[in-house]
Amino acid sequence: MAGERRNLGLGVGAAIVAMGLGTAFGSVVLDRSDPATGPSEAALKKATSTKTPKNVIFLIGDGMGVQEITAARYYQGAKEPLTVDKLPFTGFDTTWSVKPGSGKLLPDYNPDSASTASMWATGRKTIDERISQGPSTAEDVPGKNLVTVLERYQERGQRVGNVTTAEVTDASPASLASHMSVRACQGPENMDNCPLETKQAGGLGSIAEQEADHELDVLLGGGQGRFEQTITGGPDVGKTVIESAQENGTRYVTDAASLDAVSGDEPVLGLFSTGTMALEWSGPAATTGKGNAPVACTEGQRPPEQPSLAAMTKKALELLKNRKGFFLQVEGASIDKQDHLANACGQIGETVAFNRAIRQALSFQRNNPRTLIVVSADHSMANQIVAEDSEGSTLPTGYSANLRTRDGQTLTLTYGTSGYGGPGSAPTASPPSQQHTGAVVPVWAKGPGAIKVLGTNDQTDLFKTLGG
Ligand SMILES: [Zn+2]
Numbered sequence: 001m002a003g004e005r006r007n008l009g010l011g012v013g014a015a016i017v018a019m020g021l022g023t024a025f026g027s028v029v030l031d032r033s034d035p036a037t038g039p040s041e042a043a044l045k046k047a048t049s050t051k052t053p054k055n056v057i058f059l060i061g062d063g064m065g066v067q068e069i070t071a072a073r074y075y076q077g078a079k080e081p082l083t084v085d086k087l088p089f090t091g092f093d094t095t096w097s098v099k100p101g102s103g104k105l106l107p108d109y110n111p112d113s114a115s116t117a118s119m120w121a122t123g124r125k126t127i128d129e130r131i132s133q134g135p136s137t138a139e140d141v142p143g144k145n146l147v148t149v150l151e152r153y154q155e156r157g158q159r160v161g162n163v164t165t166a167e168v169t170d171a172s173p174a175s176l177a178s179h180m181s182v183r184a185c186q187g188p189e190n191m192d193n194c195p196l197e198t199k200q201a202g203g204l205g206s207i208a209e210q211e212a213d214h215e216l217d218v219l220l221g222g223g224q225g226r227f228e229q230t231i232t233g234g235p236d237v238g239k240t241v242i243e244s245a246q247e248n249g250t251r252y253v254t255d256a257a258s259l260d261a262v263s264g265d266e267p268v269l270g271l272f273s274t275g276t277m278a279l280e281w282s283g284p285a286a287t288t289g290k291g292n293a294p295v296a297c298t299e300g301q302r303p304p305e306q307p308s309l310a311a312m313t314k315k316a317l318e319l320l321k322n323r324k325g326f327f328l329q330v331e332g333a334s335i336d337k338q339d340h341l342a343n344a345c346g347q348i349g350e351t352v353a354f355n356r357a358i359r360q361a362l363s364f365q366r367n368n369p370r371t372l373i374v375v376s377a378d379h380s381m382a383n384q385i386v387a388e389d390s391e392g393s394t395l396p397t398g399y400s401a402n403l404r405t406r407d408g409q410t411l412t413l414t415y416g417t418s419g420y421g422g423p424g425s426a427p428t429a430s431p432p433s434q435q436h437t438g439a440v441v442p443v444w445a446k447g448p449g450a451i452k453v454l455g456t457n458d459q460t461d462l463f464k465t466l467g468g
Helices: 002-021 027-031 041-047 066-076 113-122 149-155 172-179 206-215 243-247 258-262 309-320 336-338 345-366 457-466
Strands: 056-061 087-096 097-100 105-106 159-167 217-220 251-253 268-271 326-332 371-377 383-386 399-404 410-415 439-445 455-458
Touching: 041 439, 056 345, 066 345, 066 383, 066 410, 066 439, 087 206, 087 326, 097 113, 113 149, 113 172, 113 326, 113 455, 149 159, 149 172, 149 206, 149 326, 159 172, 159 309, 159 336, 172 206, 172 326, 206 243, 206 251, 217 309, 243 251, 243 268, 258 268, 258 309, 309 326, 309 399, 326 345, 345 371, 371 457, 455 457
Parallel strands: 056 326, 056 371, 087 455, 159 217, 159 326, 217 268, 251 268
Antiparallel strands: 087 439, 097 105, 371 439, 383 410, 399 410
16 A cells, blocks of 8 residues: 555656656556456356355445445545455446336336335335335335345345444345334334334334344344334333343344454344444535535544444354355445535545445455355435536535545535535535435445346346345
8 A cells, every 4th residue: 555655656746747748648647557457267257156155245335326435435545446446346236216106106216225225135126215015005005025135044044144334223224124114113112104013013013123033143233222112012012122132042232342252153133322323534514615625534433332334244254154154234324324414524434434344245255255245335325526626606506525635635525415504504414415316326246146246237136146
């Protein structure tokens, strides 16, 4: 890395000399780059293997479209590779969900994280707000429960894990081990929108209850608040969801040190915050017009008692490793959440932390080559990299933030669809916050079967790729 930095300095100098001499500026700059060499012969052979992978690790950057991954890349240094670049096979997935029309389903170009997660979890399209249930005529009419990729692994007697920086009951993790008509029905006391699905009504209960009942081998993230709620129906009535899980033999940990100490095969539930887990970085609030004077982000903001996404991933892999193979999903959830809030440093810090989790997966794969790694995003967002030197009438509309990158340059990010808080005010948080968009998302892969992600596919195709 240090060598790369030195090269960059020399390259800029060489480019300036080249300009003065009237030679090809572009070629001088490009000469100092290390062009992507493409997949090696060994990687190609492995990727085209028809053998079913023993282990599958799926890493999902929530809201991590091409612009978010590029913003993190440029912030770190334009020539600095991201860990995701080590995955040699890349394609695109369309992410459209469906909405009820008159007697038929119509495409919805701008999906939410519930319908998108349900796509890879079940291989089927559904309506927004829905968790691994088929579509119906309205949100308050439950759809048909659909078998999930995680349930398929459990049916085959294989181990399963689910790791996130969100509440474990949030849409992306929820889609693996629960079925719900409305994503907000996360705990026993949050069932107002799902009255037909409570345990007392004969349903499967809230998302937290269903996750506890699934006895996942590893379930790590935030969301203590949901699991501390009291169960109101069924055999465990009167107990909290945590107590219900513990009675089934699940171990419960709440800080990084306790997670570190866990070993053995019994299920582990780790909840490290009341709600969403703490952010890695902080920085300037987005403002209208030209935005703030460029500043670097403040790193190292996560309290040490909360494990990083990389630490949770490493531990999950250690606990899941077994003779019969496993499925693990890892979500970097707050890329999306901070993008909604037009928080550039928050968003980039979470993207960098997500890449550190990918590094853990690659490290595991090196010692366990029958492992397929797939990385993607659930949907794109309206964040964009725009010109840093705008003045007057060419100023970006809406909110923007200016960051000083490690190359010493200004990276200007706009949040063009953020809710307007009025002159001089921060963007409104919710709603209307910065929006999702309908653009395709990248999919990267490495390992047996990785070639399936090539080209442009649909997010529902991931279900089979992941072993569903
Ligand atoms: Zn979102």
